[in-house]
Amino acid sequence: MERLNVLKTYKIYIGGKFPRTESGRxxxxxxxxxxxxxxxxxSSRKDVRNSVVAARKxxxxxxxxxxxxxxxxxxxxxxxxxxxxxxxxxELIFQGSTKAQAEKEVNLSIDRMVYYAGWCDxxxxxxxxxxPVASSxxxxxxxxxxxxxxxxxxxxxxxxxxxxxxxxxxAGGNTCIVVAxxxxxxxxxxxxxxxxxSDVPGGVVNILTGESKxxxxxLTEHMDVNGMIYGGSNKKIVQQLRESAALNLKRxxxxxxxxxxxxxQNLYMISDCQEVKTTWHPIENIGGATSSY
Amino acid sequence: xxxxKKNKTFSIPDFTQSPCIDKVGVEERVARFQxxxxxxxxxxxxxxxILNMIDLTTLEGKDTPGKVKQMCFKAQHLHDxxxxxxxxxxxxxxxxxxxxxxxxxxxxxxxxxxxxxxxxSGQAPLDIKIRDTKFAVSQGADEIDMVISRGKFxxxxxxxxxxxxxxxxxxxxxARLKVILETGELVTLDNVRRASDIAMYAGADFIKTSTxxxxxxxxxxxxxxxxxxxxxxxxxTGIQIGMKPAGGISNSKLALHNLVMVKEVLGxxxxxxxxxxxxxxxxxxxxxxxxxxxxxxxxxxADYFSKD
Numbered sequence: 001m002e003r004l005n006v007l008k009t010y011k012i013y014i015g016g017k018f019p020r021t022e023s024g025r026x027x028x029x030x031x032x033x034x035x036x037x038x039x040x041x042x043s044s045r046k047d048v049r050n051s052v053v054a055a056r057k058x059x060x061x062x063x064x065x066x067x068x069x070x071x072x073x074x075x076x077x078x079x080x081x082x083x084x085x086x087x088x089x090x091e092l093i094f095q096g097s098t099k100a101q102a103e104k105e106v107n108l109s110i111d112r113m114v115y116y117a118g119w120c121d122x123x124x125x126x127x128x129x130x131x132p133v134a135s136s137x138x139x140x141x142x143x144x145x146x147x148x149x150x151x152x153x154x155x156x157x158x159x160x161x162x163x164x165x166x167x168x169x170x171a172g173g174n175t176c177i178v179v180a181x182x183x184x185x186x187x188x189x190x191x192x193x194x195x196x197x198s199d200v201p202g203g204v205v206n207i208l209t210g211e212s213k214x215x216x217x218x219l220t221e222h223m224d225v226n227g228m229i230y231g232g233s234n235k236k237i238v239q240q241l242r243e244s245a246a247l248n249l250k251r252x253x254x255x256x257x258x259x260x261x262x263x264x265q266n267l268y269m270i271s272d273c274q275e276v277k278t279t280w281h282p283i284e285n286i287g288g289a290t291s292s293y
Numbered sequence: 294x295x296x297x298k299k300n301k302t303f304s305i306p307d308f309t310q311s312p313c314i315d316k317v318g319v320e321e322r323v324a325r326f327q328x329x330x331x332x333x334x335x336x337x338x339x340x341x342x343i344l345n346m347i348d349l350t351t352l353e354g355k356d357t358p359g360k361v362k363q364m365c366f367k368a369q370h371l372h373d374x375x376x377x378x379x380x381x382x383x384x385x386x387x388x389x390x391x392x393x394x395x396x397x398x399x400x401x402x403x404x405x406x407x408x409x410x411x412x413x414s415g416q417a418p419l420d421i422k423i424r425d426t427k428f429a430v431s432q433g434a435d436e437i438d439m440v441i442s443r444g445k446f447x448x449x450x451x452x453x454x455x456x457x458x459x460x461x462x463x464x465x466x467x468a469r470l471k472v473i474l475e476t477g478e479l480v481t482l483d484n485v486r487r488a489s490d491i492a493m494y495a496g497a498d499f500i501k502t503s504t505x506x507x508x509x510x511x512x513x514x515x516x517x518x519x520x521x522x523x524x525x526x527x528x529x530t531g532i533q534i535g536m537k538p539a540g541g542i543s544n545s546k547l548a549l550h551n552l553v554m555v556k557e558v559l560g561x562x563x564x565x566x567x568x569x570x571x572x573x574x575x576x577x578x579x580x581x582x583x584x585x586x587x588x589x590x591x592x593x594x595a596d597y598f599s600k601d
Binding site for chain 1: 590591592593594595596597
C-alpha cells in the first residue's frame with residue numbers, strides 16, 4: 001500500500017514561539033509542477049500587531065548585549081544552517097530551483113551569515129568617528145540601533161533574500177518583523193526553526209507568511225516600528241511604504257539587489273538601520289600640546 | 294449577634310458556614326466572559342469607563358514626592374493630545390505621600406487613596422495600624438486601603454480579623470474603606486469567599502483583591518468569587534459594596550472582560566467609579582493606546598505616551 005504523505009503545517013514565528021495565525025486562515029501555494037508546497041499560514045494584521053509587541057519586548061535585551069556576544073550568536077545561526085543544509089536544499093528544489101542553484105544559495109546564505117557575524121563587534125569602530133570641534137569638547141559619534149524594523153522580503157527569493165536582509169539588521173542590535181515571500185515561504189519558516197535553536201532570544205526575529213499586501217499597511221503605519229526595509233523594486237509597494245511611513249517619519253530603505261551575487265553584502269547595510277549618536281564631552285583643552293586626547 | 298450598619302440592623306452569620314465555591318464551575322463561567330467580543334462604539338465607551346475607574350497607583354519603597362507629583366499630574370492629564378478624556382478615579386499612595394498627593398490633585402475631582410495598616414504585610418500591632426490609618430485620614434486621604442491579617446485568617450481567627458476591620462473602619466471616619474484580602478495568600482476560593490463575607494459584614498465599603506505585591510493577584514476567578522459575595526451580601530442586607538481588582542490587570546482586553554463580568558454578575562448599577570475600581574499602574578497607558586488606535590486605525594507606540 002502506498003504511504004500517504006504528511007504535509008507539514010508551516011506555522012509562523014512570533015516571540016520565539018510557533019503559533020498558528022490568529023486569523024486561522026491558510027493558503028496552499030503550488031510549485032511549477034503543480035504540487036502543493038504545504039499549508040502555509042495566511043497571517044493577518046493582528047499577527048503583525050503581536051509580532052511588533054514581541055519585537056519591542058526583545059529590543060532592550062538584544063541591543064544591550066555585548067557586541068561580541070551578538071557575533072557569537074550570529075555565527076551560531078550559520079552553524080545551525082550548515083547542519084540543516086540538506087533540508088534547505090531539498091526545500092529549494094521542491095520550490096523549483098535546480099540542484100546546483102539550491103546548493104549555491106544555501107552555501108551563500110551560510111557565508112553571508114558568517115560575514116555579518118564578523119561585523120557585529122567591528123562596525124561601530126569603523127563607522128564611528130571622533131570629530132574636530134572648535135570648543136573644549138571631546139566630540140564623538142557612534143552608531144546605535146534604530147529599534148524595531150519591518151522587513152518586506154522580495155517575492156522571488158527564498159532563503160538568500162531573507163538572510164541578506166535579516167542578518168545586517170540583527171547584527172546591528174535591532175529586532176525585526178519579516179513578511180516572507182508569499183510564493184516561496186518554506187525556507188523562511190525552516191529558517192525560523194534554525195533561529196529558534198541557535199541562542200537567538202525570542203522576539204529578535206519574527207517571521208510572518210501570507211499576503212504582503214495585507215500586512216504592509218499595518219506594519220508600516222505602526223507607530224512602534226522604527227524603520228522599514230524592502231528587498232525589491234515593485235513601484236506600487238515602494239509608494240505604499242512611503243505613504244504609510246509618513247505618519248511617524250520612519251526611514252525606508254529599498255534594496256533591488258541580486259542577492260545571489262557574492263558581493264551583495266556590505267557594511268552599509270548595517271548602518272542603514274542605525275542612528276548616529278553624537279556626544280559632546282567637556283574637557284579642558286583638546287588638540288593642544290598639553291592635551292592627552 | 295446583630296449589628297447596626299448604615300442605619301440597617303442585620304445579624305452576623307457564622308463565617309465558618311460561608312458557601313463553598315465550585316472551582317471548576319467558576320473557571321467555566323469565567324472562560325465564557327473571555328469569549329465576549331467587544332467592538333466599535335461599545336468598546337470605546339468601555340475604554341473611557343475603564344480610564345475613569347482606575348486608581349493610579351505607586352506603592353514602592355523608592356517613591357519620592359517628585360514621583361507622586363508626577364503621577365498626580367498624569368491622573369489629571371492622561372493624554373492631552375486627545376481632548377475630552379476623563380480623569381482617573383483616584384491616586385493610590387503610601388500614607389507618607391498623602392499630603393503631597395492631596396496638594397497635587399486639589400480641585401480636580403481625583404480622590405486620594407492611601408494604603409494603611411502596615412501595608413503590604415499587615416504584620417504590625419493593632420494600635421500601630423490604627424495610628425497608621427488615622428495619620429492617613431488626617432493628612433486628607435479620601436479613601437483607605439487596608440490589608441487584612443492573613444496569618445490570623447489562615448489560623449482560623451475570624452473574629453480577630455472581623456474586629457480588626459471594624460476597628461479600622463471606625464478610625465477611617467468619613468473616608469471610604471477598601472479591604473484588601475490579598476487573595477494570592479488565601480490559597481483557595483473558599484477562603485476568598487469567607488474573607489469577603491467577613492470584610493463586608495465588618496464594615497468594608499469596598500473589597501479589594503490584592504496588594505499587587507503577591508502573585509497571583511486579580512485573576513478573573515478570584516474577582517468573580519468576590520463579585521458573587523457582593524451580590525449575596527446585597528440580597529441579604531440591602532447594602533451595596535464596591536469591588537476593586539488590583540494587580541495584574543495591565544491590558545484593556547482583560548479590563549473590558551472585568552467590566553462584562555461586573556455587568557453580568559452585579560448589574561449596571563456597579564458600573565461607575567463609585568462602586569468599581571481598577572488598581573493599576575500600567576493599565577492607563579494601554580487603554581489610551583487602544584483609544585487612539587480605535588480613532589486613528591493605527592497601532593500606537595508607548596514612545597508617544599507619558600511614562601507611568
